[in-house]
Amino acid sequence: MNVLEFQKQKSKRKLTMVTCYDTWSARLIAGTSIDAILVGDSLAMVMHGHPTTLPATTALMALHTKAVARGLGSQLLVADMPFLSYRKGLRTGVEAAGTLMQAGAHAVKLEGARGHLDLITHLVDSGVPVMGHLGLTPQSIHQLGGFKVQGQNPAEFDRIHQEALDLERAGCFSVVLECVPSKLAARITADLKIPTIGIGAGAETDGQVLVLQDMLGTNEGFKPKFLRTFMRGADLIKDALNDYDREVKSGSFPNDKESYT
Secondary structure: OOOOHHHHHHHOOOOOEEOOOHHHHHHHHHHOOOOOEEEEEOOHHHHOOOOOOOOHHHHHHHHHHHHHHOOOEEEEEEEEEEOOOOOHHHHHHHHHHHHHHHHHOOEEOOOOOOOOOHHHHHHHHHOOOOOEEOOOHHHHHHHHHHOOOOOOOOHHHHHHHHHHHHHHHHHOOEEEEEEEOOOHHHHHHHOOOOEEEEEEEOOOOOOOOOOOHOOOOOOOOOOOOOOOOOOOHHHHHHHHOOOOHHHHHOOOOOHHHHHHO
């Protein structure tokens, strides 16, 4: 799916997106009906054990984007521009986006609107599709005071709504809405011509995105209100590892059929 096909689904059906950080899971997703993959800077937390997304760098994002691109199917591949990579001036932002596109991304995603609109317009005019991201923006987690729902008071509600309009006007092909009231997400979705992708934003967005490890149930102890798990991943993996351990120690693995003569 390309960017134009992604946009056209707004009036037709819901869109699905999951995060992905490596080749083997990209190959699994390639065999599914999922529409889009996000190489999110959440990889700093999920894959590298950091408490926030801030340690992700452009080089690290490019490394994971290359890995995902090697296993990609027909899905649209979007890569996050990491912390401060688009706040050091137009030149640095363009270079960061170029690095991710050359790594295999079909589009880039950046958080917020204030101070970014000129860069977004320049990137789009330069052939780089841009996805926006509003609401809970994890790169601003210290400024926001933690992982909290955004847009709950009238001033925040109006600001986020206006920023969504600004992102569309600047040229974004889609906007992620994270942890905002469903009423706000529904209003933005109705007012934009481009698709909205929700995470913790209710059912009225044009699509949904989840972290792969979260929706597969492998991230034990992480149970935000918006998350639905679709597999008991942690239990299934631990059961398989214990089966392997037991059969090796009992001498039943490998057997004659699994051995060379």
